[in-house]
Every structure is written in C-alpha cells, then in structure tokens.
Amino acid sequence: MRIIKRLALVTAVVGLAAVAAPSVAGATPGSGVSAVTIFDHVVGDTQYVLKEITIAPGGSTGWHYHPGPVKGVVTKGVLTHHESDCSVDGVYRPGQFINEESGTGYVHIGRNLASTPLVLSVLYRNPVGGPLAVSTPNPGCSFE
DSSP: OHHHHHHHHHHHHSOOOOOOOOOOTTBOOOEEEEEEEEEEEEETTEEEEEEEEEEEEEEEOOSEEOSSOEEEEEEESOEEEEETTSOEEEEEOTTOEEEEOOSTTOOEEEEOOSSSOEEEEEEEEEETTOOSOEEOBOOSOSOO
16 A cells, blocks of 8 residues: 555656657667556646566666656665766665656666665656657666
C-alpha cells in the first residue's frame, strides 16, 4: 500500500508520458533494466506514463534523451546519473526525486553501481505517439 501512496504522490506532483525507445545506429542499449507500466493515459495531445523501473547491480539505462520531461523518485538502491560530458550530475538515494529535462541537449545515462537492485518510480509526459526515450551513442565516456 505504501508504494501505491508514493505513486499517487508522484503522479500528483508531476506529469507523465509514453512509448518505447527506437533503435539508433551506434546507440548504447540499457543493460539489466526491467520496467512495469503502472499507468498509461492520454489527455489531449499529451500521453502520461508511470513506470516502476528496476536496474540490476552493474546495470544502466544506456545513453539516451527524452522527448518530454521526466520526474522520478528512488524507492530502493542508489542511482548514479551522468551528463553527456561524463560528469556525475547526481547521486540519488531512496526518497530523493530526480527531474530530467527533455530534448537532444540533455543526453544522459543512469547507472546502478551498487550491489543491490535500484528501483525507481518514474513519470513521463510526452507528446502522443512519441517514444519515452531515444537511445544515443556513447558521447565519448569510458563507461556505458
């Protein structure tokens, strides 16, 4: 029941969005990532999607960007978030929120560098018919 309340809180605080990432030549696919869709709804020209995402120890989202804004909260584990210049722009622990900007100017990767699974509740707000994320090549970092 706590997770339902958290998801309701996140839903009330942020927007949502939809779809799956198309493949891109040279893209860096995620590894050790699984997701369960909790909510998927269209209002006007906006699609809202709430997912519970789990990243296994050593896993990552792969390099990508989002066509719409993304909001999330860490429920278990630790998320290490990198910008396209390879720098760490945040380390997020349970109860901490993350906001990701949209567009090609915000290429990033989320990594689980810990020895336990990372679980996130994530809300996407996208234009209807667009992907939730677009995979991109590694921008030149020594990790993927």
